[in-house]
Amino acid sequence: MDFIPVCEPTLIGNELKYVEDAVKTSWISSNGKYVQAFETEFAKYCGVKYAVGVCNGTVALHLALICLGIGKGDEVIIPNFTMIATAFAVCYTGAIPVFVEGDEKTWNIDVEIIEEKITKKTKAIIPVHIFGLPCEMDKINTVAKKYNLKLIEDAAEAHGAVYQGKKTGSLSDISAFSFYANKNITTGEGGMVLTDSTELYEKALYYKNLCFDPKSPRNYSHNHIGFNYRMSNLHAAIGLAQTERADEYKTLRIKNGKLYRGYLKDVAGITFQVEPENIENVYWMNGITVDKEYGKSRDKLIAFLKKNGIDSRVFFAGMNKQKSLKDYGADCTGHYPVSEYLNNHGFYLPSGSNLKEEQIRYICDKIIEFKTK
Numbered sequence: 001m002d003f004i005p006v007c008e009p010t011l012i013g014n015e016l017k018y019v020e021d022a023v024k025t026s027w028i029s030s031n032g033k034y035v036q037a038f039e040t041e042f043a044k045y046c047g048v049k050y051a052v053g054v055c056n057g058t059v060a061l062h063l064a065l066i067c068l069g070i071g072k073g074d075e076v077i078i079p080n081f082t083m084i085a086t087a088f089a090v091c092y093t094g095a096i097p098v099f100v101e102g103d104e105k106t107w108n109i110d111v112e113i114i115e116e117k118i119t120k121k122t123k124a125i126i127p128v129h130i131f132g133l134p135c136e137m138d139k140i141n142t143v144a145k146k147y148n149l150k151l152i153e154d155a156a157e158a159h160g161a162v163y164q165g166k167k168t169g170s171l172s173d174i175s176a177f178s179f180y181a182n183k184n185i186t187t188g189e190g191g192m193v194l195t196d197s198t199e200l201y202e203k204a205l206y207y208k209n210l211c212f213d214p215k216s217p218r219n220y221s222h223n224h225i226g227f228n229y230r231m232s233n234l235h236a237a238i239g240l241a242q243t244e245r246a247d248e249y250k251t252l253r254i255k256n257g258k259l260y261r262g263y264l265k266d267v268a269g270i271t272f273q274v275e276p277e278n279i280e281n282v283y284w285m286n287g288i289t290v291d292k293e294y295g296k297s298r299d300k301l302i303a304f305l306k307k308n309g310i311d312s313r314v315f316f317a318g319m320n321k322q323k324s325l326k327d328y329g330a331d332c333t334g335h336y337p338v339s340e341y342l343n344n345h346g347f348y349l350p351s352g353s354n355l356k357e358e359q360i361r362y363i364c365d366k367i368i369e370f371k372t373k
């Protein structure tokens with residue numbers, strides 16, 4: 001069996017054709033038909049009115065926070081178990097990220113304890129759909145309404161996932177996606193901000209483009225501090241081609257996710273994220289924890305898989321463990337046993353949509369073989 005990487009992009013559609021067209025017609029910066037076409041198609045795919053393409057998922061989150069007016073003196077609730085970009089985006093605004101422990105079954109933010117972290121300074125909550133599994137948005141929405149907080153979905157890992165019949169990215173005031181190369185839909189580097197609000201949409205267009213005056217850009221008169229977060233037409237060309245096949249890629253990801261769960265279901269000590277009812281997981285990454293009953297450590301299993309040509313990645317470290325955030329002024333005290341456990345026992349298996357069933361079978365056989373060695 002050839003080496004199996006953690007994730008490779010699947011680029012089997014019109015990617016090259018559209019990029020070639022962009023190059024041949026010289027539209028390679030952020031003007032050009034593909035940016036708008038990608039925004040329109042991705043918004044439609046997610047069931048949201050407006051989309052604004054940007055250059056990565058981290059700045060998509062930052063832009064979303066800026067549009068909501070989050071800044072110095074504010075607090076923003078985020079999950080403790082997430083990728084660092086969620087926290088850094090909050091820091092860019094001058095606000096303080098406040099951490100809420102993950103749920104031990106779903107690994108998403110523990111909705112039952114969000115309220116404990118709300119103070120007079122809290123302005124927003126950023127739920128993150130970890131590894132493609134939607135958060136319990138109804139409960140989060142109830143808390144947000146009760147305390148008059150804004151909701152920003154970090155949907156960087158959850159393209160096309162569904163919660164109670166609605167796509168992720170459409171379940172909050174404003175949402176952010178990443179199109180990094182390992183994402184279910186990719187542009188290489190890229191991101192998108194989505195919203196149903198005309199006001200937030202116009203703000204996103206304005207702030208992402210250096211706050212040029214939309215009515216007379218050639219005045220070079222800038223009334224606010226803006227950002228150059230524009231997406232290029234080249235990246236958007238890839239994104240449009242990817243979106244055309246979004247359902248196909250999602251189906252492949254779901255098929256693979258279910259194969260892993262099927263093959264490993266009777267292996268004591270191997271645990272997957274628990275999937276609540278009424279959601280559709282898109283299995284961006286197939287994460288597992290290696291528990292005591294497996295009989296071998298996570299790190300030994302990773303090394304064994306590596307020796308057999310199978311790549312993997314350990315889970316994120318908790319936000320409370322980040323020196324950068326502590327130095328910035330976030331409260332990193334307190335105990336986060338779920339995040340700690342996930343960080344020490346969790347890793348993800350190869351998860352690209354181009355994986356073949358025989359590769360998944362081989363990976364699972366190796367996991368089973370090592371347990372009994």
Ligand SMILES: Cc1ncc(COP(=O)(O)O)c(C=O)c1O
Pocket residue numbers: 056057058059082083085086128154156157177178179180190191
């Ligand atoms: C949960 C989460 N948020 C934000 C990001 C940032 O996206 P990007 O890498 O495109 O900046 C990522 C990236 O993988 C992510 O996993």
